[in-house]
Amino acid sequence: DAGITQSPRHKVTETGTPVTLRCHQTENHRYMYWYRQDPGHGLRLIHYSYGVKDTDKGEVSDGYSVSRSKTEDFLLTLESATSSQTSVYFCAISESERASTDTQYFGPGTRLTVL
């Protein structure tokens, strides 16, 4: 298994509260990604990082921010959680975005419920 952990694995919070999800990797891969997975939508990219302090927006970035101060850690923050952000969040890593090394490996996921 790729060395990826996510914390917390489950979280229930209330609307309007801040939430931070953590992704930690031991592979020293350059690229890290945050996805959300919802029924009928599949996996959608929220934000990604291509190096320390280098991040960019994905398809569904509104309401989310990220930070990467170390190669191994990628944090996803919901500044003020809303019920529409109830979802399963997956972190993924890849060595590069060139063919033959662009495979993404996923962490175990975080199930977030916003009441």
Add this chain to the structure above:
Amino acid sequence: QKEVEQNSGPLSVPEGAIASLNCTYSDRGSQSFFWYRQYSGKSPELIMSIYSNGDKEDGRFTAQLNKASQYVSLLIRDSQPSDSATYLCAGRSYNTDKLIFGTGTRLQVFP
């Protein structure tokens, strides 16, 4: 329009049969394609990647890519009940270099 399309299923096949999972994509410039398997409540795990036209085999799995028809498929030979899962197809967008996922096909293999 979703850029990667999959039939949601369920696709039901008997044990020992060949399961055929299909995926179409709209980005003609896409070069890399991936099949992931996801058990209920678990994370996606990579089964196959394919970059060139034709077939790529790995054990009981064969991925097929037809760029002219913008079509990717996954064949599972000698299907087992343990293959019952949702299979996600993903293509790398030519414009953004990011993976675009289909919504997945649920496969049920019955004894």
